[in-house]
Amino acid sequence: MIISRCTDISERTMGDEYLLGIDIGTSGSSGVIVDSDLTVVASDSVTHDVHAPNPGWVEHDADEVWWHDFRVLSDRLLSAAGIDAGDVAGVGVSTLHAAMLPVDGDGDPLGRAVLYGVDTRSTEEIEILNDRIGEERIYDVAGNALTFQSVGPKILWYKRNEPRKFERTERIVDATGYLVYRLTGNYTMDNAIAGYFHPLYNLSEVAWDDGMFDEVGIPRDLLPDTRWSTEIAGHVTAEAAAATGLAEGTPVIVGTGDAIASLISVGATRGGESIFMYGTTGVIFTTLDEEHRPEGLWALPHCLEGKYIAAGGMATSGAVLRWFRDELAAEERAADEDAYELLDRQAAEVDPGSEGLVLLPYFSGERTPMNDEAARGTITGLTLSHTKAHLYRAILEGIGYGFRHHLEAMRETGVPIRTVRAIGGGARSPLWRQIVSDVTGVTQEYVSDPIGSPLGGAYLAGLGTGVFDDLAPLEASIEVADRTEPDHDTRAIYDEYYDVYRDLYPQTKASMHRLAELGNR
Known part of the structure; x- marks a missing residue:
């Protein structure tokens, strides 16, 4: 397209x-x-x-x-x-x-x-x-x-x-x-x-x-x-x-x-400024003013000399939504409207927690912070009363739990996170952003006309060719169109579901690995 x-x-x-x-x-x-x-x-x-x-x-x-x-x-x-x-x-x-x-x-x-x-x-x-x-x-x-x-x-x-x-x-x-x-x-x-x-x-x-x-x-x-x-x-x-x-x-x-170009595109270039990137994979990248090595995550040089990055990434996020759309949402794909928007509206009618569902979004193993290639996706809590809308919301929530897991891992290893900006195609969904803010307790800023990585690449080219002398023109051009604030009552609900999310991986890890072995034969 x-x-x-x-x-x-x-x-x-x-x-x-x-x-x-x-x-x-x-x-x-x-x-x-x-x-x-x-x-x-x-x-x-x-x-x-x-x-x-x-x-x-x-x-x-x-x-x-x-x-x-x-x-x-x-x-x-x-x-x-x-x-x-x-x-x-x-x-x-x-x-x-x-x-x-x-x-x-x-x-x-x-x-x-x-x-x-x-x-x-x-x-x-x-x-x-x-x-x-x-x-x-x-x-x-x-x-x-x-x-x-x-x-x-x-x-x-x-x-x-x-x-x-x-x-x-x-x-x-x-x-x-x-x-x-x-x-x-x-x-x-x-x-x-x-x-x-x-x-x-x-x-x-x-x-x-x-x-x-x-x-x-x-x-x-x-x-x-x-x-x-x-x-x-x-x-x-x-x-x-x-x-x-x-x-x-x-x-x-x-x-x-x-992801690094996305950091640039939304002006997250000072220490402690972070992005949640809602892409095929979900990632969190944080700019640092000095080298830091967060255990279980990634430590990198920044693309800007003298700065560093602490980062982590899920193996899948938007990829799971695309799988759901392609395999389980034929009716929505056939509609005149965007299938994701239709699925969002259906999921918005479901209460937080998807009425007792928790999804582990490990559909291609999992990267940080577990680093387990044999992890597998699971949907726990299914009953005959659950619908397609419940499943779709559970995916959105499961990825939100993944963002929270990364956020906690960063904070536990001393990574300062002062602001978070949402970027990527999935961030266009107000429902998904709200779920992630409710799960994590973090306010997400969403910039107007969020072009993302291509804009970051273009601006870096401007720095390299002398069109720009520094980051000031970029920072001046960025307008925050929306701030997604966490709802604290909903956060309390998600706290309980997050506990289940964190328990499920160690409880099912051996079975996941066994299934991975059987599936790879």
């Missing part, structure tokens, strides 16, 4: 500078062109699917998804905006993070990209590296324990399982780095994304750790040098210009990850 918006060309003046931001996500991509006043000139979005060829494997075809979506969006955005490609002052890319893509000497992918923590194929490699290097040393260097979010074990998996392809591998890149390469011919990697390549990245040094490459058994030159997101990675080549509609020579910045 393509959604375009453009202003009247007659309102613009000659010589305006424009910035292009494009974000590639797990199940969709979006883009925006803004002018130097941060007025949105055009915005588009497209959807795509993932490949799941084996249990625990989640992949993207880098050319059919990443490069295809970038080319489509770039061309359509330029057409919708009605501007000359030469007026684009800079390009900023953000993507799902962190993917692992091997390419050969010609820069061509040697297979599909292995995605972030939703892909859980590297169980054995995590064990190998923990035994070989030691968990304490890994944590000392990387600032993180090895989990399925870690890219290092996935590279080792590739080496062990695809030895012939590994021998032909010239570089291993992430999604942002691949698109930057297609645009400029240069290999780069953002420091924030490199922070997921544990145990190869030294968090305190903000650089690759040469000793870790030796211990993992991976040549250092397989990975690009790391840089800051706003640095100029290169310029659009003639070949890329022909493919995208951009002008040859247009500056392209290093770029960053989607």
Whole structure:
């Protein structure tokens, strides 16, 4: 689906500078062109699917998804905006993070990209590296324990399982780095994304750790040098210009990850400012003014030099809603109205707690804070009186409990959380935002015209090309359209259901693992 918006060309003046931001996500991509006043000139979005060829494997075809979506969006955005490609002052890319893509000497992918923590194929490699290097040393260097979010074990998996392809591998890149390469011919990697390549990245040094490459058994030159997101990675080549509609020579910045670009887009750039990202996966990211290592979560460099991030992410959130819509809501999908809006209205008629239902949204294992690839989704409390509306509300509530679990884990490890802004496609739902605020007890700010990651990428491009000197123009442009306050009476109800939510995982973990084993046979 393509959604375009453009202003009247007659309102613009000659010589305006424009910035292009494009974000590639797990199940969709979006883009925006803004002018130097941060007025949105055009915005588009497209959807795509993932490949799941084996249990625990989640992949993207880098050319059919990443490069295809970038080319489509770039061309359509330029057409919708009605501007000359030469007026684009800079390009900023953000993507799902962190993917692992091997390419050969010609820069061509040697297979599909292995995605972030939703892909859980590297169980054995995590064990190998923990035994070989030691968990304490890994944590000392990387600032993180090895989990399925870690890219290092996935590279080792590739080496062990695809030895012939590994021998032909010239570089291993992430999604942002691949698109930057297609645009400029240069290999780069953002420091924030490199922070997921544990145990190869030294968090305190903000650089690759040469000793870790030796211990993992991976040549250092397989990975690009790391840089800051706003640095100029290169310029659009003639070949890329022909493919995208951009002008040859247009500056392209290093770029960053989607959730980090979302932090930028809503101005959550000071210590303690956080986002709840309602996407295919649900994540909470918090900007920090100094390095901090929250146990069980993720510690990363920020895309802005001198800052850091504490973060965590569920394996699924919006993905469960999409599953429900596609598999169980045929009537709503056939209606003239948006299926999610119809389902929301039905769920709003159900009392908090869904009349005795609790859902664990572990439909693709679970990332933080449990880091359990064999966790499985459960719906507990079903009776014959429950309806489709009860089930849908239970999903919204279950993901709300997941946000609360992360919020508590952050606070328990000393992460300061002062403000929370809601971002992502799911945040457009007032019902879902209200449920999450009621469950967590947190006020969520929702900005007007929440474009998200593409705007963050475009603004970073503006910083890199000198269109902007600092973050002040972005901060001045942000307006909070709504504040979702928790209802304390409803919070008291959810407190009891949350206790059940937290009890269910340890009580059913052994059965989950057994079912995962049986299902994978």
